[in-house]
Amino acid sequence: MTDHALLLVNLGSPASTSVADVRRYLNQFLMDPYVIDLPWPVRRLLVSLILIKRPEQSAHAYASIWWEEGSPLVVLTRRLQQAMGAHWAHGPVEIAMRYGEPSLSTVLQRLAGQGVTKVTLAPLYPQFADSTVTTVIEQAKAVVAEHKLALQMPVLRPFYDQPLYIDALVASARPYLEQGFDHLLLSFHGLPERHLKKLDPTGSHCFQNADCCRNASPEVLAVCYRAQCLRSAQLFAQKMGLAEGQWSVSFQSRLGRAKWIEPYTEARLDELGKAGVKKLLVMCPAFVADCIETLEEIGDRGREQFVEAGGQELVLVPCLNDHPQWVEALTQLCEQAG
Numbered sequence: 387m388t389d390h391a392l393l394l395v396n397l398g399s400p401a402s403t404s405v406a407d408v409r410r411y412l413n414q415f416l417m418d419p420y421v422i423d424l425p426w427p428v429r430r431l432l433v434s435l436i437l438i439k440r441p442e443q444s445a446h447a448y449a450s451i452w453w454e455e456g457s458p459l460v461v462l463t464r465r466l467q468q469a470m471g472a473h474w475a476h477g478p479v480e481i482a483m484r485y486g487e488p489s490l491s492t493v494l495q496r497l498a499g500q501g502v503t504k505v506t507l508a509p510l511y512p513q514f515a516d517s518t519v520t521t522v523i524e525q526a527k528a529v530v531a532e533h534k535l536a537l538q539m540p541v542l543r544p545f546y547d548q549p550l551y552i553d554a555l556v557a558s559a560r561p562y563l564e565q566g567f568d569h570l571l572l573s574f575h576g577l578p579e580r581h582l583k584k585l586d587p588t589g590s591h592c593f594q595n596a597d598c599c600r601n602a603s604p605e606v607l608a609v610c611y612r613a614q615c616l617r618s619a620q621l622f623a624q625k626m627g628l629a630e631g632q633w634s635v636s637f638q639s640r641l642g643r644a645k646w647i648e649p650y651t652e653a654r655l656d657e658l659g660k661a662g663v664k665k666l667l668v669m670c671p672a673f674v675a676d677c678i679e680t681l682e683e684i685g686d687r688g689r690e691q692f693v694e695a696g697g698q699e700l701v702l703v704p705c706l707n708d709h710p711q712w713v714e715a716l717t718q719l720c721e722q723a724g
């Protein structure tokens with residue numbers, strides 16, 4: 387059978403590091419109502435304010451990590467696609483980006499035009515958030531409806547606790563941990579607290595106490611990004627045989643003035659440097675491919691900040707990227723999705 391495609395969907399990057407391309411990308415990204423979940427006029431005003439200074443700052447940051455072949459995120463997602471092509475036996479493996487190119491619209495229309503009848507949609511996010519997973523699913527559904535595409539579309543659900551994902555994380559990180567370290571920080575992308583509270587199915591669980599995410603019921607865990615991050619971290623530490631106190635969790639990439647989930651990575655880097663940690667390992671398990679958030683925010687700015695606070699060495703553990711065990715794991719997860 388060759389009519390069942392696999393579509394790997396990642397977040398996307400600007401087309402280039404020019405300020406104009408970065409502005410266009412940020413505008414598309416931040417105007418997504420699943421990302422800035424405020425009424426349109428408020429969102430438009432807020433994004434217009436962000437777009438005064440941010441494109442120049444982000445363009446500078448992108449330029450510092452950009453590769454000859456393009457954005458690391460896009461290049462690494464393509465490498466994953468190529469590696470998965472050898473494992474997925476049912477049809478083509480394609481990639482699409484939620485923002486920028488290649489767009490979901492172009493790729494889904496092309497697949498349907500090629501005679502593909504089923505597309506397994508794989509949003510490349512281990513933990514669930516409306517701002518990542520839901521927006522991909524809704525956008526893909528909208529394209530199928532708008533262009534009347536005859537496509538079945540099973541979806542890969544968040545795999546934050548799946549042994550296949552955790553084992554791949556362990557296999558890819560082990561060589562770094564075996565070289566010795568004083569502390570391991572698992573830094574996940576953050577979210578505004580508002581996004582979590584909104585999805586709390588009980589309406590009375592989220593942020594009622596400091597440990598709410600560790601004591602989440604199955605119904606809360608199913609939708610709580612922070613609880614899923616903590617569960618991934620706990621499962622990783624267990625499988626890796628880490629002792630309590632050797633590792634901790636934080637949340638990075640805060641944007642704007644709203645309260646985001648804590649503890650913040652920036653604050654932890656300071657604390658750990660000041661507490662006498664000399665060699666710090668940082669892993670970013672919410673990202674399956676290295677990108678501006680890992681390479682620039684942690685690998686460059688985070689390293690500088692940690693050293694300024696008294697640390698000696700920050701080692702950034704690469705994301706899963708196209709690690710062979712991850713390629714096999716993701717193939718199996720996608721097979722199970724349908």
Ligand SMILES: C=CC1=C(C)c2cc3[nH]c(cc4nc(cc5[nH]c(cc1n2)c(C)c5CCC(=O)O)C(CCC(=O)O)=C4C)c(C)c3C=C
Pocket residue numbers: 397398399400412420421422440444457459511515517518575576577578639641672673676677678679
């Ligand atoms: C891993 C999951 C991600 C979540 C959850 C997420 C939420 C989220 N992000 C922003 C704002 C920005 N994120 C940016 C980059 C970026 N974000 C993710 C992943 C998640 N975002 C990735 C993989 C990337 C990297 C893209 C790349 O090209 O390398 C950026 C752009 C960079 C910058 O200017 O800092 C912004 C802005 C919000 C507001 C949000 C949830 C509300």
Ligand SMILES: [Fe+2]
Pocket residue numbers: 575639
């Ligand atoms: Fe982000």
Ligand SMILES: [Fe+2]
Pocket residue numbers: 591592593597598599600610612613
């Ligand atoms: Fe919680």
